[in-house]
Amino acid sequence: xxxxxxxxxxxxxxxxxxxxxxxxxxxxxxxxxxxxxxxxxxxxxxxxxxxxxxxxxxxxxxxxxxxxxxxxxxxxxxxxxxxxxxxxxxxxxxxxxxxxxxxxxxxxxxxxxxxxxxxxxxxxxxxxxxxxxxxxxxxxxxxxxxxxxxxxxxxxxxxxxxxxxxxxxxxxxxxxxxxxxxxxxxxxxxxxxxxxxxxxxxxxxxxxxxxxxxxxxxxxxxxxxxxxxxxxxxxxxxxxxxxxxxxxxxxxxxxxxxxxxxxxxxxxxxxxxxxxxxxxxxxxxxxxxxxxxxxxxxxxxxxxxxxxxxxxxxxxxxxxxxxxxxxxxxxxxxxxxxxxxxxxxxxxxxxxxxxxxxxxxxxx
Numbered sequence: 001x002x003x004x005x006x007x008x009x010x011x012x013x014x015x016x017x018x019x020x021x022x023x024x025x026x027x028x029x030x031x032x033x034x035x036x037x038x039x040x041x042x043x044x045x046x047x048x049x050x051x052x053x054x055x056x057x058x059x060x061x062x063x064x065x066x067x068x069x070x071x072x073x074x075x076x077x078x079x080x081x082x083x084x085x086x087x088x089x090x091x092x093x094x095x096x097x098x099x100x101x102x103x104x105x106x107x108x109x110x111x112x113x114x115x116x117x118x119x120x121x122x123x124x125x126x127x128x129x130x131x132x133x134x135x136x137x138x139x140x141x142x143x144x145x146x147x148x149x150x151x152x153x154x155x156x157x158x159x160x161x162x163x164x165x166x167x168x169x170x171x172x173x174x175x176x177x178x179x180x181x182x183x184x185x186x187x188x189x190x191x192x193x194x195x196x197x198x199x200x201x202x203x204x205x206x207x208x209x210x211x212x213x214x215x216x217x218x219x220x221x222x223x224x225x226x227x228x229x230x231x232x233x234x235x236x237x238x239x240x241x242x243x244x245x246x247x248x249x250x251x252x253x254x255x256x257x258x259x260x261x262x263x264x265x266x267x268x269x270x271x272x273x274x275x276x277x278x279x280x281x282x283x284x285x286x287x288x289x290x291x292x293x294x295x296x297x298x299x300x301x302x303x304x305x306x307x308x309x310x311x312x313x314x315x316x317x318x319x320x321x322x323x324x325x326x327x328x329x330x331x332x333x334x335x336x337x338x339x340x341x342x343x344x345x346x347x348x349x350x351x352x353x354x355x356x357x358x359x360x361x362x363x364x
Contacts, residue, residue, distance in 0.1 A: 001065025248308030
């Protein structure tokens with residue numbers, strides 16, 4: 001194998017592949033990326049067997065062939081080279097890159113990655129997909145053994161795409177209108193969501209979204225990402241949406257509210273008994289946020305507009321901040337009482353809803 005490629009493009013490709021590849025003692029070859037040069041061009045492949053990435057790159061081909069190598073040392077070396085074009089050659093079980101020599105795996109041991117064709121396929125803007133992920137992924141369960149919640153749920157119905165996540169303590173929902181030819185419901189593993197966000201963040205334009213059974217493919221002209229989907233049912237959520245309006249409603253300025261949350265969180269996060277929690281007192285047109293430990297205490301007051309009786313509740317400050325960081329306008333909060341579900345929205349935006357259960361109410 002003998003090729004010449006652009007150094008900056010190669011750095012981008014290897015960085016992309018690094019978002020997929022995982023070390024495994026069971027099959028060490030999976031800890032490498034496969035570089036394959038054929039009639040189809042120059043292509044890099046990485047896989048965990050659960051998710052895979054193919055990345056094509058332009059270049060000059062002198063000789064066909066394939067090689068599997070580990071990325072970290074190669075990528076570090078390439079970043080230090082001060083040339084625009086890089087010569088890459090494999091020979092006698094070695095990889096040669098611009099005066100450096102690297103060991104390789106046996107490429108025949110690398111699994112063959114078959115691309116799905118899909119019975120559901122449509123184009124969508126890359127930023128629409130990434131925005132949907134950003135709006136909800138923070139509230140997905142981080143427990144990898146909880147498969148039904150360790151994911152981002154995407155459902156297509158009523159001419160909209162609906163994004164959902166939950167960790168049993170909260171639920172995030174975001175939707176937007178999109179022209180999708182089929183109705184579907186899929187759960188994308190959280191690891192795959194994070195990989196997609198990193199890989200496609202620097203791209204603009206449309207991508208092709210393809211579903212075939214329990215497989216998803218997201219592709220552009222040079223990139224093909226595939227992942228296995230989660231087959232376990234996502235919890236039923238639609239019934240909750242039928243009764244979201246509480247008899248108490250609060251509106252707060254986003255910047256003022258976020259500033260108070262950040263100050264309170266400096267204390268709340270070190271409280272071992274009530275980790276990340278603070279007492280929220282909604283009294284008249286004021287909101288008091290209180291958090292204390294044996295070593296520190298803070299009380300923050302902000303102006304609000306409130307409809308309904310006064311109340312107080314213990315809420316997770318970090319969880320609320322994660323929602324507020326994703327909006328631009330005022331925060332709307334509705335609830336029924338201190339033990340009921342708290343519903344957060346952005347002012348005049350019913351397409352983005354965040355539901356949070358309160359904690360056991362206690363005051364120091």
